[in-house]
Amino acid sequence: MAMEQRQYVRVAGPFNGHRVVSSIETPVRIHDLNEGGCFVTSMHAAPSAPGRPIALKIQVPDIGWIDIQGEVLYSKPPFGYAVRFTQSPPEASGRLEGALTVLRASGTS
Numbered sequence: 001m002a003m004e005q006r007q008y009v010r011v012a013g014p015f016n017g018h019r020v021v022s023s024i025e026t027p028v029r030i031h032d033l034n035e036g037g038c039f040v041t042s043m044h045a046a047p048s049a050p051g052r053p054i055a056l057k058i059q060v061p062d063i064g065w066i067d068i069q070g071e072v073l074y075s076k077p078p079f080g081y082a083v084r085f086t087q088s089p090p091e092a093s094g095r096l097e098g099a100l101t102v103l104r105a106s107g108t109s
Contacts (some may be wrong), residue, residue: 008034011103014041020055020067031080035097037070041080047072048049054083060099065091 010032011049018025019042029041040046046052052072057065073082085093
C-alpha cells in the first residue's frame with residue numbers, strides 16, 4: 001500500500017474560477033483545492049506544458065475572489081490540469097488558507 005504523499009488536505013469543491021491571460025478571463029472549475037494547488041477543468045484548451053505559469057481567480061464561498069499564481073504540474077486531457085501555487089502575495093495566500101480552514105471545519109470537503 002502506497003503512503004499518501006500530499007502535504008495538504010484537499011477540499012473537493014467544485015469552485016468557480018477564471019484563468020487569466022492578458023487580462024482576459026476564461027471560466028474554469030476548481031477541484032481538490034488546498035494551500036498548495038488545485039485541479040482545474042475547463043471547456044477550453046488547457047495549458048499542457050509542465051512548468052507553464054498560470055494566473056487563476058478562485059471564488060471561495062463567504063470569502064470572495066482570490067487571485068493566485070501557479071504553474072502547471074501536468075495535464076490530463078480531456079479532464080483538465082493540475083496547478084501548484086507559487087508566487088502569490090501573502091494576503092492572497094492568507095485568505096486562501098483561512099477559507100480552507102473554515103471549509104474543512106464545516107465539512108465541505
